[in-house]
Amino acid sequence: MPGVSMTVNGKAVTGEVEARTLLVHFLRENLRLTGTHVGCDTSQCGACVVHLNGKAVKSCTLLALQAEGSQVTTIKGLAKNGHLHPVQAAFKEHHGLQCGFCTPGMIMTAVDMIRRIPDLDETIIRQQLEGNLCRCTGYQNIVKAIHAASLEMKGARA
């Protein structure tokens, strides 16, 4: 089996995988980083979103081997030194989650969205969530949480 190495949540990791192993399975099974979820088999739900070299990707849509040498951040690597990321905190504050299954992917998508787009509003956020499904919340509080986090992060930068 081919070897693969990458940096995940700041730690260098190596593993042996079949060529067909998806990044999400490498993260979940080999590294036991089960915070990253699998919700579909057609790359449409976004439960598996992680950051690859700083950009949001669906980890079910990449082979583990394609991430060779990359920097990967999962939901478990988002909080730093015991401090929640503002997006995580906003999801809690605005009740942006119910069962929590879509949440890791939603949060990783949101962090990337806020990084890419300086002035988010409700319409843009809803469009940007095109790749993420949630069956519980009806999205309203997810949108609210992302918007609040974006304003807070902008304030912190200013």
Place this chain on the structure above:
Amino acid sequence: MTAPLVGASVRRKEDFRFITGQGHYTDDISRPGQAYAYFLRSPHAHAKIKHIDAGAARAIKGVAAILTGADLAADKIGGLICGWMIHSKDGSPMKAGAHPALAVDRVRYVGDHIAIVIADTLAIARDAAEKIEVDYELLSAVTTPDKAQASGVAQLHNEAPRNTAFQWELGNKPETEAAFKAAAHKVKLKLKNNRLIPNAMEPRAAIGEYDQGSGGYTLYVTSQNPHVARLVMSAFIGIAPEHKLRVVAPDVGGGFGSKIFIYAEEVVCTWAAKKVGRPVKWTAERSESFLSDAHGRDHVTEAEMALDAEGKILGFRVKTLANMGAYLSTFASSVPTYLYGTLLSGQYAIPAIHVEVDAVYTNTAPVDAYRGAGRPEATYVVERVVEEAARQLKIDPAEIRRRNFVRKFPHQTPVIMNYDIGDYEASLNAALKLIDYKEWPARKAEAKKRGKLRGIGFSTYIEACGLAPSAAVGSLGAGVGLWESAEVRVTPTGQVEVFTGAHSHGQGHETTFAQLVAGRFGIPLENVEIIHGDTNSVQFGMGTYGSRTSVGMTAIVKALDKVEAKAKRIAAHVLEASAADIVLENGEFKVAGTDRKLAFHELALNAYTGHKFPTHEIEPGLKESAFWDPLNFTFPAGCHICEVEIDPETGVTKIAAFVAVDDFGNVINPMIVEGQVHGGIAQGIGQAMLEHGVYDPESGQLITGSYMDYTMPRADDLPNYKVGLTVTPCPSNPLGMKGCGEAGAIASPPAVINAITDALGVKEFEMPATPLRVWQAIQARH
């Protein structure tokens, strides 16, 4: 004095683990030495299995076992059951076709289970499954309920002639006929309630494990009701006696009904764990969820309403064909009967109602409860017909409802239910205000100027939840009681552990239940732990569905009452006072009118040391349990109003406004309640505008088998909802609460379709309102 906890929008205790990726869902669990299972499923809608050759598959390195229906039968493992007995109008019991967990000689829908392949890795199991040769003899298939009873079509079960499981009725036929004879107006509609596929975001999963030393099994499973799963697997399927079967439902990623049922996969994985001598893990791929999760709805209905000249409803008659799919799933038979017919009175005083339901088998996935279960179907029928009546009689849709509202409580309907309390006018008025109904004509005119068709639709719904008094459901055919249990344990250092049979899979019980306990004892929220979902910790429970949290919470209240009473007796001894003089205030047991007191944790320690009270009179320790059987259903009700705007060129329909005013009785946590309403409405709008489970009528293949074809509501399909609450406290439980989990999904589809038919000026319109269908309806008008 701190602000009261009950009634406050406390942020959720469970969130931390979910937002940091530390939840424990079934697929996150890995057991030592586990093998992976893959299910070989039928690619055909209907076929005889003549022969299965698994020789080549078994020879693959890493394959632990391949087991089929013959192996299950050899071990005398029983089939899956339907736990609610329905009797047909001729008195005969329903005709439940045998439902083996792995097919024996016949498959009846695409996705039906044929064999379990167990291997060292999932990849090997999947590769091996491809090598299994099954010799099928293809049979013709029937997929839609309107064809199922015809002569000459495929017959699914020998036990059920004409594919008919039962022919049920409720209400009074002669009285209803008489009402129609006297009527000034008759309003008739044909309605379809489209098949839905639940799609909780966490796919189903199961890990079966067998411990040779103790002879005990453990099943980790995505379940809304682990105790019921254990009961059924023990008593009916015969996996193991209950004390040798532990069922754990850890974090569960949404259910919406689809995880109530006892499915083939969890039964087979548990049984197979002993056969292969290692844990067996299975997780559904999304395509498998589409094929094999129980679907929802799928009714074809004709409804007719009789009204007098002023628009007072005199009678209502309804005929429904309910598609049950290929087998009767766990609670399937209750859905188009007692969860449906009993709600056909809506919020209205209707003197005579008669409903007939034929439940039929087809070569499709089993249909069972999905968010609302029967009540959305009933509400759709009532609210579509009332709106149509308003249009035909040229009465304002709000006004026709006012003329018919139940206003005196309790109110006995002609279809079993006894409404205990409500104020339908209040929620209607609040919703009218929220949508600014006075300005509606101006909005319509303004949209017209922009070339858009704007429509408004109402839905004043009622539902029955808090399921339900055990004797009542028992008399209607339920195989179980619907009480709930709770145990409250105070630790010697003064924290509280609550063991509840209600399972939480998004509802926020870990917070709301803790609010109740912390509020009662005046202790910090962090000092309360809610434990659920494990048959080894919780004594028994009926699980979470049917917005029955009022039942689970009342059980906790009853246990808290006992704890408090005992604590006061102990405090009386310690403080040398009479028990009657002890009061509990702000977390302290005090002798009224004095400064003698014990903090909650001091009392707890006293209870466990037993130094200062006579332990022969009062047992040491502080732990009580209670079972609560509800006294009645609860009746949440309210009013949803939807405005749509349609682009006549393209048929694209936008929800321009959506308001919901609900009466859930007293509310423990408004933030959580609002979230439940949002989610319910999203599923209802999904049903009305986007979602449709479709089988090819010839081949019986599921056409909508992935997120490419089955349209899940996404963030930009949905509007911002404006929600509000009115309150009539429920008289049948001490908290005065009614339940809020299903209302959104129940109320919203008719509001949306009433708005669309209003905009289009058409009478009938089938869900989902895709742009194509809307555009076609526009073309057909000319």
